[in-house]
Amino acid sequence: MTRDTAIFDVIRCERERQMKGIELIASENFVSDQVLEAMGSVLTNKYAEGYPGHRYYGGCEVVDIAENIARDRLKQLYGAEYVNVQPHSGAQANMAVFMACLHAGDTFLGLNLSHGGHLSHGSAVNFSGLMFHAIGYDLDEATGRVNYDDLEQKARTHKPKLIIAGASAYSREWDYARIRRVADEIGAIFMVDIAHPAGLIAASLLDNPLQYAHIVTSTTHKTLRGPRGGIIMMGKDFDNPWGKTTPKGEIKKMSALLDSAVFPGTQGGPLEHVIAAKAVAFGEALTPEFKTYQTQVKKNAAVMAQAFIDKGYKVISGGTDNHSMLIDLRTKFPDLTGKVAEQALVSADITTNKNMVPFDSRSAFQTSGLRFGTPAITTRGLKEDQMPWIVDLIDHVLQAPLQDSVISAVREEVNRTMTQYPLFAW
Ligand code: DSN
Numbered sequence: 001m002t003r004d005t006a007i008f009d010v011i012r013c014e015r016e017r018q019m020k021g022i023e024l025i026a027s028e029n030f031v032s033d034q035v036l037e038a039m040g041s042v043l044t045n046k047y048a049e050g051y052p053g054h055r056y057y058g059g060c061e062v063v064d065i066a067e068n069i070a071r072d073r074l075k076q077l078y079g080a081e082y083v084n085v086q087p088h089s090g091a092q093a094n095m096a097v098f099m100a101c102l103h104a105g106d107t108f109l110g111l112n113l114s115h116g117g118h119l120s121h122g123s124a125v126n127f128s129g130l131m132f133h134a135i136g137y138d139l140d141e142a143t144g145r146v147n148y149d150d151l152e153q154k155a156r157t158h159k160p161k162l163i164i165a166g167a168s169a170y171s172r173e174w175d176y177a178r179i180r181r182v183a184d185e186i187g188a189i190f191m192v193d194i195a196h197p198a199g200l201i202a203a204s205l206l207d208n209p210l211q212y213a214h215i216v217t218s219t220t221h222k223t224l225r226g227p228r229g230g231i232i233m234m235g236k237d238f239d240n241p242w243g244k245t246t247p248k249g250e251i252k253k254m255s256a257l258l259d260s261a262v263f264p265g266t267q268g269g270p271l272e273h274v275i276a277a278k279a280v281a282f283g284e285a286l287t288p289e290f291k292t293y294q295t296q297v298k299k300n301a302a303v304m305a306q307a308f309i310d311k312g313y314k315v316i317s318g319g320t321d322n323h324s325m326l327i328d329l330r331t332k333f334p335d336l337t338g339k340v341a342e343q344a345l346v347s348a349d350i351t352t353n354k355n356m357v358p359f360d361s362r363s364a365f366q367t368s369g370l371r372f373g374t375p376a377i378t379t380r381g382l383k384e385d386q387m388p389w390i391v392d393l394i395d396h397v398l399q400a401p402l403q404d405s406v407i408s409a410v411r412e413e414v415n416r417t418m419t420q421y422p423l424f425a426w
Pocket residue numbers: 026027090118168169
C-alpha cells in the first residue's frame with residue numbers, strides 16, 4: 001500500500017505546530033517518548049474484553065501483564081486499594097461511576113460548568129445532565145473559591161445520592177474533608193474528579209482526596225503526563241450501600257459495581273496500547289524526577305499568576321494553588337471577549353483557550369475569560385524566570401488583538417525562543 005501522505009502530512013504539520021509555539025492550555029501536556037512508543041505499538045491489535053485473568057478472548061496472556069503493571073503502579077502512586085485503568089477518557093470514567101452509583105433520574109450535585117465545573121458533572125447537554133437530575137453548586141463571587149455554604153445547603157435540601165468535587169477551571173485546593181462530612185450526613189457517595197491536578201497530587205504537592213472520597217476519577221493526560229485516557233480509584237473498597245447482591249446472595253463490593261460499569265456497562269474492548277502507555281506514565285510518575293517536574297509546574301503557575309496581577313489583570317481567586325489560572329479580561333479590557341483574545345494569541349503561536357469566568361456576562365461562545373496552565377511549557381523546560389516574559393507577550397497581543405504587525409512580531413519571538421527547547425527525540 002502506498003504511504004498515506006494525506007494523514008502523515010497532517011501529523012508532520014501538527015508536530016511542527018507543537019514545536020514552534022508556547023502551549024498554555026491547562027489540560028494539555030507533552031508525553032515522553034516512551035509513552036508515545038507504547039501508544040503506537042502492536043498492542044493496538046489485541047481484543048481483550050474483560051479483566052486480566054478473566055477475558056472473553058484467547059491470547060490475552062501478554063496484555064494481561066501490561067494491564068497488571070498499570071494497575072499495580074497506579075495503586076502505589078495514589079495509595080489506592082482499587083483501580084480500574086480501562087476507561088477510554090475522563091468522561092467515560094465518570095459515566096461508569098454514575099452507572100455504578102445512580103439510577104436514571106437520580107439527583108446528584110456537582111460544580112456548575114459556568115463556575116469551572118466539567119461537562120460530565122451535570123451539564124445539560126451531557127449524559128450526566130440529560131439522564132440524571134443535576135444540581136449545581138457555585139463559587140463565591142467575592143473570593144472566587146468554592147462556596148461550601150452553598151454546597152452544604154444544596155446537599156441538605158436536595159439530598160443527592162452523589163456529590164462530585166473537581167473542576168476544569170479551578171485553581172484552588174479543595175476542602176475534601178468538609179464535603180465528606182456533609183456527604184456522610186445525608187448518606188451520599190462522595191466522588192472527586194482529579195483530572196486536572198492529578199500529577200500534583202501524585203507528587204504530594206496537593207492534598208490526596210483518596211483519603212476522603214469514596215471514589216476518585218481522573219484523566220491521565222493532563223498534569224499526569226500520560227496518554228489520553230481515564231482511570232477510577234478507591235482508597236478503600238466498601239459494600240455498595242444499596243445492598244445489591246451477587247447470584248450467590250453476597251453483598252457486592254463497590255469495586256465489582258465499578259468494574260462491571262466500565263465493562264460491559266459502558267465500554268467494550270479496552271485500548272491495551274493506551275493501557276501500556278498509562279503504565280509507562282505511572283512508572284515515570286513514581287520517580288523523583290516527576291516530583292521535581294511537578295514542583296516546577298506549580299512554581300511556574302504561581303509566578304505567572306502574579307505576573308498577570310502585576311500587569312493589572314484580574315486572576316480569579318487572586319492566584320493559584322495548582323497548575324492553572326483563570327483570567328477575567330473585563331477589568332483590563334472590558335470590550336475584549338475571550339473568543340477574540342484566544343484567536344489573537346493563537347495567531348501569535350501562543351495557545352490557550354477562552355473560558356467562562358464565574359458570574360460571566362457573556363455566553364460560553366464568547367466568554368470574558370482565558371484559562372492558562374503551565375504543565376506543557378514546564379515539560380518543555382521553561383522555568384519561573386521566563387513566566388513574566390510570556391505574560392508580557394500575551395499582554396502585547398491583547399493590547400492590539402487585531403494588529404497584524406504586533407502579532408507577527410510576537411510570533412517571531414515565540415518561534416525563535418522555542419527552537420531552544422527541543423520537544424521530540426525523533
Ligand atoms: N474540558 C477539558 C479541559 O479541561 O480542557 C477537560 O475535559
